[in-house]
Amino acid sequence: MQTQNTISLESSRHPTSILTRQARVEGPFGMIGMPMRFARNSEIYGEDEASEYLYQVVSGAVRTYKILEDGRRQIGAFYLPGDIFGFEAGETHISSAEAVSETRVIVVKRAALMVRATHEKDLARQLWDATAQELRRFQEHLMLLICSAEDRVIGFLHDMAHRTVKNAAIELPMSRQDIADYLGLTIETVSRTFTQLEQNGVISLPTSRRVELRNRAMSNRIMAA
Amino acid sequence: MQTQNTISLESSRHPTSILTRQARVEGPFGMIGMPMRFARNSEIYGEDEASEYLYQVVSGAVRTYKILEDGRRQIGAFYLPGDIFGFEAGETHISSAEAVSETRVIVVKRAALMVRATHEKDLARQLWDATAQELRRFQEHLMLLICSAEDRVIGFLHDMAHRTVKNAAIELPMSRQDIADYLGLTIETVSRTFTQLEQNGVISLPTSRRVELRNRAMSNRIMAA
DNA sequence: CGCGTAGTTGACACTATTCAATGTCTGTGG
């Protein structure tokens, strides 16, 4: 049922240095990287694969996830344009990554970055910062998972809101199922919570994927960023 | 009600280079560090403090935690002898840290380590490995929080079991409340789950702090390490 | 021995899940 993997540059999964004919783009940390395209629901990398590359989202959105043995899926994080992912400090990925929607990314060779970082203090610093941010994200996510369904959804929307354009409606790239799997809830509970929040005037829902934050009740909630 | 902070070396919270008269000890990454002692429930560092030091547990146990605005406490991790903590890749701590029981640690200046890491590839590698482990810990913890109470407790015990001596009874240094705050459950649910697991022959509980794993039902559970 | 802390147990309330049905949106073909 999954859209077929579609990658713009080549048939093999990852770019090689041969592909220099392709326009190259300013990527994470000012490094030159290869642009790539992923179709909705296509895999970007798999869990336990060697983490050869590091990615920066240009457009679209990415989810990382793990599947539990009972079949449930836990989404670890969503990455939006500008975000860097696939760099987990270790030699192998700790999650799989998929495109939530049609997504463009810039890809950089991890090893090359790491080597460069040994003599460029600034780059090393940026890598540590990116990792620190990743740790903070995990921590925030953890805090969400011990809250009520309402607080989880509010926390999620709050996070999305401040990661996208301020004071504007949030355009959610992900489905209710994605949100449910991120928040450790069922799709029904997420849906019910959305409608409930709308009825309470906390949000409005012009369409199911578009959310406007009405009430500043948001601010009283959870930890600020 | 909290035991008064008791630190063996000095009255101020952290060691200074003046304290060279004190015996020094092989610390994390083979670096020389200062030994310190913390009484049960005493603070090792606070959230948002500058992360000046990095710690390795010698004996005892440490918990890191955050307090939510509703007063609940979320424990992020427990650190046992040999574990390194307080190094979160950023300039400030993302959690507070306390001694679970009377605890001895070795303290190393973070800045010094980072500087040394720029020209010692091996040390740099060890720092990245430690960070990767920390990320993996967060991820595992996240997976636990979306499970049932029973699976959370089993997952927790499983984790504790393979972090301490194999094939032996686990001696839990932390209270039921600590476990509850780690697993996002109430103390009552944790307690009930323990007795339930004992009745089902999965564990035995010679004392409330000592757990013996009976059944290999453990193995069918959650992700292995 | 008695006190205080930690842990266990019970009854009940409440929240989220489950299972099932209905509703909505979008793209495709008639």
Add this chain to the structure above:
DNA sequence: CCACAGACATTGAATAGTGTCAACTACGCG
């Protein structure tokens, strides 16, 4: 342009699993 299929989302009713509140027990320490 409309009708239809399929995916996505919402809603309802019944149930299961935790939380809450309160009482009780066990243990360690003076």
